[in-house]
Amino acid sequence: MSRVDLIQPDALSAADREIIEQALSALLRERSVAYEIAVNVAIARGLVQPNVFDFGLPDILRLRRAI
Incomplete structure (x- = not known):
């Protein structure tokens, strides 16, 4: 499995961060x-x-937290 590089939070606009945080x-x-x-099902x-x-x-x- 290859490692995927994530976009750094500081590379996002404030609007982008807000949308991602809400999602x-x-x-x-x-x-x-x-x-x-x-x-609850497992317990029952x-x-x-x-x-x-x-x-x-x-x-x-x-x-x-990263965002």
């Missing part, structure tokens, strides 16, 4: 809800709970 916030909300549902069925990494939550948070 990442929306994605974080949706993934967080999906994670919560998956945890006596299964192993999913990991936050399965839903990409740490990656989304890292990207939001």
Whole structure:
């Protein structure tokens, strides 16, 4: 797998950063809800709970901080 170079935050305009930040916030909300549902289903069925990494939550948070 090759490494992808990301655009540096200082290379983005303020408007670009705002749009990306809003998109990442929306994605974080949706993934967080999906994670919560998956945890509740796993608990109800006596299964192993999913990991936050399965839903990409740490990656989304890292990207939001970078922007």
